[in-house]
Amino acid sequence: MDDAPFSLDDGEDFRSNNDAIPEHAARVAMLGELMASIAHEVSQPLAAVLANANASLRWLDRSEPDPEEAKAAIQRIMREATRASEIINSARQFAMKGTPTRTAFDVNRMIDESIDITRRQAATLGVSLTARLMPGLPPLVADRTQIQQVIINLVVNAAQAMAGQSGRRAIELSTGRDGDDLIIEVRDTGPGVGPHPDRIFEAFFTTKPNGMGMGLSVSRSIIRAHGGEINAHAGALGGTVFRIAVPVTEPTCED
Template identity: 40%
Template sequence: MPNEPDLSHLINAVPGFVWSADANGEVNFINQRWYDYTGMSQEQARGQGWTASLHPDDAGGLQQYWVALMQAGTPGEYEARLRRHDGAFRWFLIRAVPQRDDDGAVVCWYGENTDIEDRKQAEEALDKVRSEMAHLARVASLGALTASIAHEVNQPLAGIVTNASTCLRMLGATPPNVDGAMETARRTIRDGNRAADVITRLRALFARQSVMTEAVDVNEAAHEVITLLLGELRRNGVALQVQFAKGLPAVMGDRVQLQQVILNLIINAIEAMRKAAGTARQLLVTTVLDGQHGVHLAVRDNGSGFDRQAMERMFETFYTTKESGMGIGLSISRSIIERHNGELWATLNDGQGATFHCAIPLPTASSEATADRVTKEVNG
């Protein structure tokens, strides 16, 4: 067995910060590596003194998590930034494990902090690549919707021209029909707002933008996508049915990217039904609160479906059964949902067609507390 000096040398040789705290979470020991990195002595770090090294954006969330961990008496870990002696911040994975006595009571805590700055930088670079690919996929979807979007914009524009002509005619009458002209002007404003709304929705969905983590109402997000696709649904003779659960709780995520997934699933359903000749095309979009998975959105069609080989490979990058498809839509969609800690999968219907399922877990206290921090990280 190593003697006490040897054990001290061993602890100081560990690359990370080794520490211990009493049952109340007050730090009572921290190794030399901590001093080398922070410039903070053991005396300065004791108790809650170590928290002075935390990044201001991480301090509140970590301290709340630490209190919850002590109350639960379970092992845990948390990612936070710690200030180096020169003022720079680096990311660390902070782990804590309780030590219990023979009666099962927590008597102290042991922990270790590992530098993960390189990993975080690699993740950030990967996130930027994924965001760019997601944007390219949205642009590809825009091309497929050109005819429907043109129709959605041209309708109110045609109304504006007609109403403007009518208004001029009424004002030029003898005597001028002022009341009729005013009502026609109101219709012109309504049609102008309608066209502007279409453009606003398009810009929100297809513009290149940074990742934004926020509370998202899935019903509202899906409704906006469906509104944008109404022209495409009509053009393809698809009867739409929507069944949204009332009082659905919000999820934490990127609204635009989640809408991209919904958009892709509905467009795929339309294309699948286009292949199935001789059948009345029916699309069902539902949301429910699933106790196991959180918020569950499903897109059900009665189209051509798919075979077992396609089911196994459909989420692979560049795999496609379409003549003009790129094979990235479902792959990117699954990547987006997995980044939201959710699941995306497909099932064959008992009758005709298929159903794509998207499940996103409800936010935890820690995810809500760190949502602003995550947004700041990604957006720099």
């Protein structure tokens, strides 16, 4: 009983001395993952910039150039370049503060916009994209850019998983509510994720020849930093369902 305070003090010293090193190591490890995640997330809009730049050159090089089509492609270039810089900004802020930058936004609009961004890529792979959005959802208070990155990662994965498949190739995005959680689901008609649906979330796990295996690992970090969870399970009619649950924190008075 006598030495209880003594050992408590001792314990505290021990902990604070030792914490400094793992904390530094954890930060270095985190920066490594951050680099890999920025490389992964920015490569998608960059690929879109290149594809659209090529498209606009082709429209202008025709025997009868079509400036309107070229202009539309240039506008897509601007949108994708803006998105790339937003991704870098939000990753930088996250690295500095350790927490996401939160604003209140309409999840359904963010989903519609994500479909807009991925539609062309999905169409190239013969994949249809549809949405089933619940009206009247409360705004989500979260880092919009990051949550959108997660949705885009899931859609791109689903489209890639179905590329070349002979059956129906469809992706459906849906929103809903479960108690205090806002739910976003991305379901596909692909081959499924097999008996170990959690392995795919490990960093560097990939079954693709040119994959980094970063998409789902980054996505899970983002959702967890928002106090939420993301999981995969088999769909009732086959395919895979990715389910994101993020707590809805009612926005405090913002004037």
